[in-house]
Amino acid sequence: MVRVAIIGGTGYTALEVMRLLHRHPQAEVKVVSSRSESGPVSSVHTSLSGMFDFNMTNPSVTEIAELADVVFCCLPHKASMDAIPSLLSAGLKVVDLSADYRLSDPSVYEKWYGHVHTDPTRLGNTVYGLPELYRDRIKGQDLIANPGCYTSTSILALAPFVSGGLIEPSSIIIDAKSGVSGAGRAPKLGTLYAECNESFSAYGVGTHRHMPEIEQILSDVSSENVEVLFTPHLVPMDRGIFATIYATPKAELTEKQAIESLREFYSGNPFVRVVSHLPKTKDVAYTNYCDITARVVKGRLMILAVLDNMIKGAAGVAVQNFNLMCDFDETTALL
Amino acid sequence: MVRVAIIGGTGYTALEVMRLLHRHPQAEVKVVSSRSESGPVSSVHTSLSGMFDFNMTNPSVTEIAELADVVFCCLPHKASMDAIPSLLSAGLKVVDLSADYRLSDPSVYEKWYGHVHTDPTRLGNTVYGLPELYRDRIKGQDLIANPGCYTSTSILALAPFVSGGLIEPSSIIIDAKSGVSGAGRAPKLGTLYAECNESFSAYGVGTHRHMPEIEQILSDVSSENVEVLFTPHLVPMDRGIFATIYATPKAELTEKQAIESLREFYSGNPFVRVVSHLPKTKDVAYTNYCDITARVVKGRLMILAVLDNMIKGAAGVAVQNFNLMCDFDETTALL
Amino acid sequence: MVRVAIIGGTGYTALEVMRLLHRHPQAEVKVVSSRSESGPVSSVHTSLSGMFDFNMTNPSVTEIAELADVVFCCLPHKASMDAIPSLLSAGLKVVDLSADYRLSDPSVYEKWYGHVHTDPTRLGNTVYGLPELYRDRIKGQDLIANPGCYTSTSILALAPFVSGGLIEPSSIIIDAKSGVSGAGRAPKLGTLYAECNESFSAYGVGTHRHMPEIEQILSDVSSENVEVLFTPHLVPMDRGIFATIYATPKAELTEKQAIESLREFYSGNPFVRVVSHLPKTKDVAYTNYCDITARVVKGRLMILAVLDNMIKGAAGVAVQNFNLMCDFDETTALL
Amino acid sequence: MVRVAIIGGTGYTALEVMRLLHRHPQAEVKVVSSRSESGPVSSVHTSLSGMFDFNMTNPSVTEIAELADVVFCCLPHKASMDAIPSLLSAGLKVVDLSADYRLSDPSVYEKWYGHVHTDPTRLGNTVYGLPELYRDRIKGQDLIANPGCYTSTSILALAPFVSGGLIEPSSIIIDAKSGVSGAGRAPKLGTLYAECNESFSAYGVGTHRHMPEIEQILSDVSSENVEVLFTPHLVPMDRGIFATIYATPKAELTEKQAIESLREFYSGNPFVRVVSHLPKTKDVAYTNYCDITARVVKGRLMILAVLDNMIKGAAGVAVQNFNLMCDFDETTALL
Structure with missing residues (x-):
């Protein structure tokens, strides 16, 4: 013990x-x-x-x-x-x-x-x-x-693509959304129920500390320097992070290939579930799972990933x- | 002006x-x-x-x-x-x-x-x-x-019955529920989003300051001393008070009579709506209305009243x- | 297996x-x-x-x-x-x-x-x-x-008192509140997000099917016929039942005695937690626990109980x- | 009349x-x-x-x-x-x-x-x-x-920039988020409270009907053909749309210039409020206002806009x- x-x-x-x-x-x-x-x-x-x-x-x-x-x-x-x-x-x-x-x-x-x-x-x-x-x-x-919570979501979503050299490392936009528990238990005006409930907002635009953390790890798993545009938002819910990620593929990439890249990369990893449907934060609430899928729209790669910010x-x-x-x-x- | x-x-x-x-x-x-x-x-x-x-x-x-x-x-x-x-x-x-x-x-x-x-x-x-x-x-x-907000809800619901001498003044139980905005804008642990959301709780059981206020006004409109058992609860929503009130009629009372007593009492009052359906706080959100109805169940009078705690x-x-x-x-x- | x-x-x-x-x-x-x-x-x-x-x-x-x-x-x-x-x-x-x-x-x-x-x-x-x-x-x-979910909450809260003959069996009022998941997964207007969110309402006043279920089991554990006034409400949250119960003690009862009755009754039961603080539904979310406490206010016994309607x-x-x-x-x- | x-x-x-x-x-x-x-x-x-x-x-x-x-x-x-x-x-x-x-x-x-x-x-x-x-x-x-609601938010945010020829018309990414009331009052599984609450999700990725509507109007006010990547998301709240918009400026653009472009464009318009702070959907709930601001991060223009999907x-x-x-x-x- x-x-x-x-x-x-x-x-x-x-x-x-x-x-x-x-x-x-x-x-x-x-x-x-x-x-x-x-x-x-x-x-x-x-x-x-x-x-x-x-x-x-x-x-x-x-x-x-x-x-x-x-x-x-x-x-x-x-x-x-x-x-x-x-x-x-x-x-x-x-x-x-x-x-x-x-x-x-x-x-x-x-x-x-x-x-x-x-x-x-x-x-x-x-x-x-x-x-x-x-x-x-x-x-x-x-x-x-x-x-960090935003960091894990973003890195798990992007690592297969940056490590495989599949996307332009300067094209990455991470539009991330988090439940309020991530802000902690210290009383602050901005995290009062009456401020957050029935409200959606962005914060730390261009200044959030998870941005350099994401860049460090993605650069580490890539052979290139990776720079990301990271924007966090606050969602009126307790738990959950949702990342909507946009990137430009270096060469043509199909949705099927994108999802296959995810599956290969995470084969044998018990807590990453590569799914074909669009994931929801509720699917992973109170679990250690990170659910990820990919889409290709108008030639751009989109990666959508969710996890419970308190657990995974x-x-x-x-x-x-x-x-x-x-x-x-x-x-x-x-x- | x-x-x-x-x-x-x-x-x-x-x-x-x-x-x-x-x-x-x-x-x-x-x-x-x-x-x-x-x-x-x-x-x-x-x-x-x-x-x-x-x-x-x-x-x-x-x-x-x-x-x-x-x-x-x-x-x-x-x-x-x-x-x-x-x-x-x-x-x-x-x-x-x-x-x-x-x-x-x-x-x-x-x-x-x-x-x-x-x-x-x-x-x-x-x-x-x-x-x-x-x-x-x-x-x-x-x-x-x-x-006060709890007070107005409770008094508007009960005044027609206590002023008319229709209920036992010692039998009144007010089970009240409020949205979180009533707790104000000063940061406190208990009103953080992550504490209130997905939670329902009672507070101030037997000790809330709106209890003597209710008793004073109801005693004033009655010929008797009115004492109430008042229990406030916190609901995960911004706005709204819901009061579920239980009282013992002095003499037999039908639901129709009870609703009629409400209608007569509030005739000509633009902001009290006596309704026959069960009211919801959402019906009065962002308005100055107080919606009230009555039911008689197993011989007991129930009065249900709602208002927006921030407005009415x-x-x-x-x-x-x-x-x-x-x-x-x-x-x-x-x- | x-x-x-x-x-x-x-x-x-x-x-x-x-x-x-x-x-x-x-x-x-x-x-x-x-x-x-x-x-x-x-x-x-x-x-x-x-x-x-x-x-x-x-x-x-x-x-x-x-x-x-x-x-x-x-x-x-x-x-x-x-x-x-x-x-x-x-x-x-x-x-x-x-x-x-x-x-x-x-x-x-x-x-x-x-x-x-x-x-x-x-x-x-x-x-x-x-x-x-x-x-x-x-x-x-x-x-x-x-x-049933309301039933378990109500019975667990009341059984120690009715089986011990401590309260008037005709005096019981159960003011119960439930999260929306209890209404099930079939699409209905009344359980749409836009109907329930930011709203608190009562329903099934005097007619809910859990009322006879509660009465049957409480009468079974008591030597008397127990009749209750049961009122369910819908709370804008996923999970959780909160029961606020009012009853008249047969003889004088202190808060300490009431809580002690609960503790004795549930000694050795792994999923009932008799607590001294006021319970919240969030305390038992995603667990099989039922948390219960008691208060005595103005001579009336109040019992407050919570559980997760989906689990316990x-x-x-x-x-x-x-x-x-x-x-x-x-x-x-x-x- | x-x-x-x-x-x-x-x-x-x-x-x-x-x-x-x-x-x-x-x-x-x-x-x-x-x-x-x-x-x-x-x-x-x-x-x-x-x-x-x-x-x-x-x-x-x-x-x-x-x-x-x-x-x-x-x-x-x-x-x-x-x-x-x-x-x-x-x-x-x-x-x-x-x-x-x-x-x-x-x-x-x-x-x-x-x-x-x-x-x-x-x-x-x-x-x-x-x-x-x-x-x-x-x-x-x-x-x-x-x-449409997504459409108005997106167009009001982008019109000053596309009509002024300030951004690359093919670079526009609209990451949009909406409260649930936008889905209407017809009962559907996906808009049940128990499905939406405590969940954040994307839907209609690459296929939402507001995408061609946005493109048509932006192309109309521009001298160029405008194509956008539009992704809607569902937020657990009643009302509000939040659009986080990313675009590449044609020439260097400062944050001050971007906000000034918005102010000039909407001068004299009573319902568009160009603000310098980051807007929240709650600021415009139950109003006909659309609040907009701009940021420049790592050379990219970001526009953030909110309105009440039911009102504006x-x-x-x-x-x-x-x-x-x-x-x-x-x-x-x-x-």
Whole structure:
């Protein structure tokens, strides 16, 4: 039984990690930390009543290392980078759900996050936790940078085409839509029910931090430099990301070929479902699946992809990475 | 043209008052005050773009009195009570959308709001702004206490029966449901989209401040002391209040008689629609109507009533009171 | 491995049964029948892509009996009663998710469903599948009448109090609220998105078929005849039932005593969580839990209960019954 | 007072036309026709209780011509084309809310709608009812083809740029999102609450009938042939269209220049608000406004536009056209 600590236990991703691990036969949550809360986990997350009735605590790194083997770090960026080096030094394995170890270049990190990265060497050597691309490298790692939700959707949709050199790398437009849970549990005007409900809006046009993350990974799997135009939108729903992606094929491409490229690329991957119908976010709600299809319209390639931002976009892929790090079956607790 | 000032201009009720007054041919909004915002009204309330592009200000009472004739006070309770005496002294008429002048007894106010009322004499003499009950007394007043949203729904549903002595005054159960906009625009965990959406919950069981307000007005229109069991619930929708009310008739009562009692009571009232079908909140969304019907099941009277908490439950009835105070047609800007 | 057939495979409850059984280590779905669809299960229920890609069929009873051991009957009432006797004769075990075998009295069935019951003897002898009340009788049965969603919520909330003789049996008011999925997958005006969204409404006031079902079971667990006033409402959300229940205690009852009565009654029951906070439907979404608490306000007992109408209110309790019938651990596939 | 008939009175657009005309001081609804309903208008559309309590009828053209001066034709396409010639012959003016007279080329109509146009001469000569483009031609017309909702949003966003020759006409991608009310009031599986809620999906990829309509009008206002890639999506909300539009500028274009082009083009148009912030559908809900802004990201022009599909996208622009046809102030009943 692997003993788990959840750091930053009050947020939605922490909640989802706990919910998933409750089903995991080889993992047991021993510590849930919080700086602001000290009561029962189930009094903060009432859906966990009867499942996690022990108290949240604020333990030292030494105490965590005594109680746990693996840490799911659910802190916000910056706080995560402050905590992780000492956790690793204490011999813990870490799945970092923040953005702090995703970008490989410290200067890119500084540009997009507005502060210097204090652990630059490790930054450049951390494996990006997208199992469909980096499965073999994830196995046995001590630290994994769990990917962003928009990022996973976009990369999974595009990787078969950019890695195969099938599309113009400068032609990519990602029109992405997300449910509101992705914005987190901290009260803000913009995520109040009365602001979001019955409303659809764009935000972060040209400035969203998932854009450089997408470009880094797509450039990594391609032989070319990939630049994307990425536009996120907020949808009045809890969960789900939908990406509508437009790209210009380098050579003529049929719809059948496009879908076949997807199928080949994801053959053997249990959580990517290449479908022929148009996917809906509801099809993957509360699951670790990413559903993808392709269309060719007026000569342009369109890729449509969906996943649950809380599961395959955060907590689910974190558990998937955890399974790989611990050499468990990749699908444990996720089907 | 009556010149209007809106005090406390950042909230949702202020927004709705402005939206309604924009259609009012005899009123012009000259001042929108805020302590926290100083930019254009339309930058805080983007739906008012092109309609209210002048700046929010933080004027003195003297300045308000120079620019306006009537004030819609959209401050929270306590702040409202601090501001209103001087506004009245400066010769302004005031519609108070807070709870500060609704309860007539200072000790009841203190019990439910947790602080002493600093204007107790006026408290006992302020007219409660429910035109269907107090139309004649509202006309010509300088200060009107605009009623609460749950309160209006409950009172309009019950007044015909308690005033007619048709039901046991101790038997009343009000199971009320509200959209989320009623909770206001201040960011709170409980009103985040991700908390409210796909959820239904009760709150304030036995402790909601609209309970004594309902009891006071129903006791006033009855010859008996009326005590109610009032339970509010939160519905994942923007707007609307639905009250399901249960009471024991004193003597046998048929459904037809019950509906007839409603019709007679509200004859000539333009904003109460007594209907024979079961009403829905959507029927009255964005309107100043309150729809009511009655049923008799297993000998018990059920009354079902709906209104839009932002309009008939707040800003709409405020404009209705404004029309009465200014001797305009009661329906101006409200149909 | 127990082989399962799903009869009436196009509806939402069938979908949920399949989703749950996909996780069940001792059950395998071998047949999904439909009279209207013959393509892959996953083309009707796209969320099951990659999980159930075999075709829907319309097999004879003999064919079903060759392929399966247990049938989940997801047909509408009447159709269910037409199919079940021959399924049982062919040696199959049946969990009936319709209402056809819930009421024990054929004349009550006829009154509420508008047609004669064609299998009256069996009707009077079928066990009602609420494991918290009838666990021992469910074990080993061949036919179980799976309870209704409103019914389960109401009965679980009230059983401890009526069986203990703590409340006046004629005083019970159940104000119940349901998400829209309960209305099923057949297209109807009243369940269109544009009709339900941003709306709250009552329906079936005094006439809903779950009322006699609640009364039958509560009378069964009580020594008195129990009559309830039951009012269902439609909430703009997918899933969840919330019951706000009012009753008059026979003798003085404190909140603490009320909650303690619930805790004692449900001790050892894995799917009823007696909580001290006010429950929300979201706490139990996508789970087999029913969360219950109690309050005493102005001398009246209030019980508040929630469950997911698709899971604990339909497919989840069906699998729970299946587990009991097959002598599996009651919680298999449900945690 | 202009007398109005509504043909096809059971749908949502008819409802909205009635709601708007109820406020119109120079129009009176005298006839609401339906083939399926014969009871009071307010029993079909309960929100109109007390406003339209007269019966729906199924009158002949002659009867309509006796009772009304102007017809709002809310029939589906094909039915509309069958009815309109005789209405015009009887001397009535018609605003057609269907698609039957929007496309100017009968062969294009036949290709996209699957049947021959039976009134081809009139088709080529009917004015397209987008007042911002064709105001002067609308005045005094007897028949106006009221535009589609996606179409209006897209055209209003793009017209300033294509008419000014500022963007490559083959580079245009319109990623459009709509609330569910646009799908109408006929019960269909795909628009059930339980299907749409908590889901985001694309549909009609490459095949939506608004695509040729957009191309026709944009080509008309441009000197070039304009071809667009148009993708509609369904958003879990009642009302609102959001268009995210991508295009390649012919020459370098700054954000400031782009917004200035919009402002100049729409100067003097009361219902187009060019804004500098990112618009939200909620800003224009229940209004006749279309809010538009522009951004330039990585050299590409992005235009973001919103309107209420029921108002500016259907009933509101219909009333706006009615006002122009009748020589009333264009904004009557619409502010």
